[in-house]
Amino acid sequence: MRSLYALLFSIIFFNAAFSQETITISGQILDAESKEPLAFANVAVHELDTNALVTGAISDEQGRFTIDGVALGEYRLYFSFIGFATLERTVVAGGLNNVFDLGKVELLPSAQSLGEVEVVGQQATTNADLNTKTFSLEDNIAQSGGSVMDAMKTLPGVTFDQEGKVVLRGSDKVVVLINGKQSSLTGFGNQKGLANIPASNIEKIEIINNPSAKYDANGFAGIVNIIYKKERQAGLNGDVGLSFGLGALGKRRADTPTDLGSYSVNPKLIPSLNLNYKKGKLNYFLQSEFILQEALPNNEFTTRNYDDGRNILSQVPENRRQFRSIVNGGVDYDLDDRNSLTFSGLYDREKHIDTAQVAFVDMDANQRNRFYSWQEEEITRFINATVNYRHSFAQPGHTLSASAQYTQGLEDETYSLNDSSAVRIGTDKTNIRAIENTTSISTDYVRPLRSGRMELGAKLRIRRLPVDYTITPGNQSIIYPGLGSFSDWGENLYAGYVNYVLEKETFDIETGLRAEQTDVFYDLDPVNSYYPNNDKYDYFELFPSARFTYKLGGHNKLSVFYNRRIDRPGEPELRIFPKYDDPELLKVGNPYLRPQFTNALELAHKYSWSTGSIFTAVYHRMIKDQYMRVYSIDASNPDYDIVNRIYQNTGRATNTGIELLLAQDISNKVKVSGTFNWYSNAIDAYQGTLLFPYERTFTVEESTADAWNAKLNAELQLEHDLAIQLTGIYYSDKNIPQGKELSRSSVDLGLKKSFWDKKAELTFSATDIFNRFGIRQEVTDQGFTALYQNYFETQIFRLGLRYKL
Numbered sequence: 004m005r006s007l008y009a010l011l012f013s014i015i016f017f018n019a020a021f022s023q024e025t026i027t028i029s030g031q032i033l034d035a036e037s038k039e040p041l042a043f044a045n046v047a048v049h050e051l052d053t054n055a056l057v058t059g060a061i062s063d064e065q066g067r068f069t070i071d072g073v074a075l076g077e078y079r080l081y082f083s084f085i086g087f088a089t090l091e092r093t094v095v096a097g098g099l100n101n102v103f104d105l106g107k108v109e110l111l112p113s114a115q116s117l118g119e120v121e122v123v124g125q126q127a128t129t130n131a132d133l134n135t136k137t138f139s140l141e142d143n144i145a146q147s148g149g150s151v152m153d154a155m156k157t158l159p160g161v162t163f164d165q166e167g168k169v170v171l172r173g174s175d176k177v178v179v180l181i182n183g184k185q186s187s188l189t190g191f192g193n194q195k196g197l198a199n200i201p202a203s204n205i206e207k208i209e210i211i212n213n214p215s216a217k218y219d220a221n222g223f224a225g226i227v228n229i230i231y232k233k234e235r236q237a238g239l240n241g242d243v244g245l246s247f248g249l250g251a252l253g254k255r256r257a258d259t260p261t262d263l264g265s266y267s268v269n270p271k272l273i274p275s276l277n278l279n280y281k282k283g284k285l286n287y288f289l290q291s292e293f294i295l296q297e298a299l300p301n302n303e304f305t306t307r308n309y310d311d312g313r314n315i316l317s318q319v320p321e322n323r324r325q326f327r328s329i330v331n332g333g334v335d336y337d338l339d340d341r342n343s344l345t346f347s348g349l350y351d352r353e354k355h356i357d358t359a360q361v362a363f364v365d366m367d368a369n370q371r372n373r374f375y376s377w378q379e380e381e382i383t384r385f386i387n388a389t390v391n392y393r394h395s396f397a398q399p400g401h402t403l404s405a406s407a408q409y410t411q412g413l414e415d416e417t418y419s420l421n422d423s424s425a426v427r428i429g430t431d432k433t434n435i436r437a438i439e440n441t442t443s444i445s446t447d448y449v450r451p452l453r454s455g456r457m458e459l460g461a462k463l464r465i466r467r468l469p470v471d472y473t474i475t476p477g478n479q480s481i482i483y484p485g486l487g488s489f490s491d492w493g494e495n496l497y498a499g500y501v502n503y504v505l506e507k508e509t510f511d512i513e514t515g516l517r518a519e520q521t522d523v524f525y526d527l528d529p530v531n532s533y534y535p536n537n538d539k540y541d542y543f544e545l546f547p548s549a550r551f552t553y554k555l556g557g558h559n560k561l562s563v564f565y566n567r568r569i570d571r572p573g574e575p576e577l578r579i580f581p582k583y584d585d586p587e588l589l590k591v592g593n594p595y596l597r598p599q600f601t602n603a604l605e606l607a608h609k610y611s612w613s614t615g616s617i618f619t620a621v622y623h624r625m626i627k628d629q630y631m632r633v634y635s636i637d638a639s640n641p642d643y644d645i646v647n648r649i650y651q652n653t654g655r656a657t658n659t660g661i662e663l664l665l666a667q668d669i670s671n672k673v674k675v676s677g678t679f680n681w682y683s684n685a686i687d688a689y690q691g692t693l694l695f696p697y698e699r700t701f702t703v704e705e706s707t708a709d710a711w712n713a714k715l716n717a718e719l720q721l722e723h724d725l726a727i728q729l730t731g732i733y734y735s736d737k738n739i740p741q742g743k744e745l746s747r748s749s750v751d752l753g754l755k756k757s758f759w760d761k762k763a764e765l766t767f768s769a770t771d772i773f774n775r776f777g778i779r780q781e782v783t784d785q786g787f788t789a790l791y792q793n794y795f796e797t798q799i800f801r802l803g804l805r806y807k808l
Contacts, residue, residue: 102400487528
C-alpha cells in the first residue's frame, strides 16, 4: 500500500491559480502658473524598461484623467499639452495597490510644441500579492459535488481537526469569512457550516496568512475568505444541478457488539438552483441548495488503558439522518454612477436525528459490561441580513463604504439518554436551546495616493448568546447535579484602524495599527455549584501589522511580515453544560477561559516564470495563554471512571514552519503542482487547576515535535471536453498536548465531461478512495493512556449533473 501511495504522490499535484490584477491611474492636469485645469491634455503610459507605449488617455474639461485596465508592472508616464513642457512621472505597480492617484500634475508653459501622441493599449502579466494566495474552484474536479470543506482540504497548509475546525499551518485559530465578512453560516469562532456550503456555488477561496490592520484582529493562524459566485451579465442566467452520492462504502474498523453499529453506504441527494438577473440599475442573485442524506459525521473509538490494569473500549457512532436547506440571495442597486446599495440575506436551516448505541467492552474478558444508547434531535437555523452602501468619489479608487449586518444562530438540541448495565439502568433527557444574536456596524474609507493608498475604518460588534438548559433526570441519573438551568454570555467590541500602503520601484511597505476595546461577561445560574462567580472583564489592546517587500526583479520578490493577533474563546468553548454522547468521555467548556495572544513573523519569497511559479515562506509564532482541550480523570463517581475533556488555558507555545508551493504547466493540457508544509510545535510545560466537577490539578508536559503535510495534484485535459484530476494528501504525525496525533492520508479522483456546447457538465468524484483519512490520537495523563480513533465519513463517491441556463 505504501508503494501505491508513493506512486500516486509522484504523479499528482495541487492546482493553484494565483490571481492576476490590473490597476487604475488617475489625476488632474493643471497649468502650473494659473492653476487652471488643462482640458484635452495627453497622458501616455510607457514601459519603464523598454519605453514601449502601452496605453494612454486625454484629460476632460476639468483636467481629470483616468486610465483603467493597466497590467501590473513598472511604467513611465508622459504628460503633454501644446505650449507646455512635457512632464514625466513613474508608477510602480506590483499588486499591493490597484489605484494610483497622481494628484495634481502641473505643467509649465513652454515655447516648444509637441507632436500628436497615439494612444493604444495592450495586456501584460505580472505577479500576484505575496500575502494573499487565491485558489479558483472552477477546475477543482476531484472535489466536485462536495462541500467547501472537501475543497479546502486540498489547499496548502489547510487541515481539519476531529471537531471539524479549520487548521492552518498547524493551528485551529482561523477566521473564516464569507465575501470578506463573518457570517452566521460559518459562525463567529467555529466553522461547522463549511461542511454544508456547496463548493459549486463558490468562485474562489483566499488564504491570508498575515492580514493587515483592516481585518479583525482575531485568528492568529490567518484568514480564509470564501467568495461566492455572482454573475453581472445582463438578463437571466444561472444553473440548475443535481448530485447523488454514497458515503462510507467501507469500514476502517469493525463495530463493537451492538445491534445498530455505524451507518455505511450512506445515500446523499443534493439538488441546487442558482439564478442571476440583471436589468438596468438592478442585479438580483439567488443561490440555493438542499441536502437530503444519511451520514456518519463522527465514529469515535476510544481505547482506555488504566494504570490499575483495566482496558476499556468504547465506540460512539453518530448515525445521522439529515435534511438541510441553504438559500443565499439579494439585490445590487446602483443609485447612480457613484452610489450603490446591496441588500443580501442568507437562510440556513437543518434538522437531523443522530442515533447511537454505545458498547463499553472489557477487552481483557472480551465482554460487554455496559450498554448505552442515545438519540439526538437537533434543529439549527442561521439567518444573515446585510445592507452595504458604497460611495465612489470622482477620483478612481477613492471610496467610502458602510455596512450593517445582523446574524442569528439557533441551536435546539435534545438528547434522550438510555443506560442498561450492571452499573445502572436509567433514562435521562437533556435539552439545550441557544440563540445567538450578533449586530455589526462598520465603515471603511480608502484614499488612493500617488504611490499607494490610505485606509481608515471603524467597527462596532455586539454579541449575545443566552443558553437555556433543561434536564429531565431518570433513575440513577448520569447528569451532573448543580449545573443550573441557564447561562448568558455577551461580548461588545469597539475597533478602529489605520493602514498605509507605499509602493516604489524597488520596494513596497504596508503598515497599520488596529485598536480594539472588548467588554465580556458570562453570567451563570446562581445554583451552579462548580463555578462560584460570574465572569466579567474588559481589555484594550493594540494590534500592529507591518510588511516590507523588496523587489529583486520583475518576477522575484522577498517580503518580511509582522503581526500581533488575538483569539477569543466563544460560547462553545465556554459552555458549562457537558455533552453526553459518551458518558465516560465527557466534553465540556470552561467559563473562565481567557483569550490567547500571538506575535507572528514571516519571511516569504516568490519567483514566477511564464509557465509556473514557486512560493516559499518561513514563519514563527509566539503564543501566550493558548487554550485547548485537556484530558483528566474525574474520580467522583464510585461506579466507573469518567475522563473529562475540558477547555483550559495551558501557557506558552511556539509554532515554526516552512511552506512551499510549486505550480507548473507541463503543456496546455497537463498541469501539475504541489505544496509542502513543515512545522514544529513547541509546547511549554504547564500545571493548572480544573474546577469541574471538583478542584484538581492537571499537567501538560513540555514537548517539541516536527510535523509536515504534502498535497499533490495532477490535471489532464483530454479530447472531447473530458478532464481528469487526481489529488493526494498526506499529514504526518504531530504533537498535541498530552500526546500526539497520528498520520493520515487521502487520494481523491475527479472526472468532468462537458457537452451540449458546454452548457451541461457531468462530474464524477471519489474522495478518500482508500478510506485512510480518519483521525487517530494517542493521549497520556495521570492514571491512564488512551487511543482515540475517529473513523468518520471521509470516503464519498458522487455523480453530479449541472446545466447552465
